[in-house]
């Protein structure tokens with residue numbers, strides 16, 4: 001059980017560990033990336049729209065490259 005569980009908002013997938021990924025101190029780079037992925041997945045801020053835009057922008061660019 002996450003030691004910070006009383007604060008709420010634990011990541012359900014990792015909440016059985018000493019710290020869930022949301023509350024883990026000194027995250028490694030990989031853990032930090034996982035944290036942000038889960039965090040944005042859960043709270044769905046505007047970032048997601050930006051990511052989608054970026055994706056279509058990249059598709060456009062790769063299409064242009066094909067021509």
Ligand SMILES: [Zn+2]
Nearest residue numbers: 002010020023
């Ligand atoms: Zn937690």
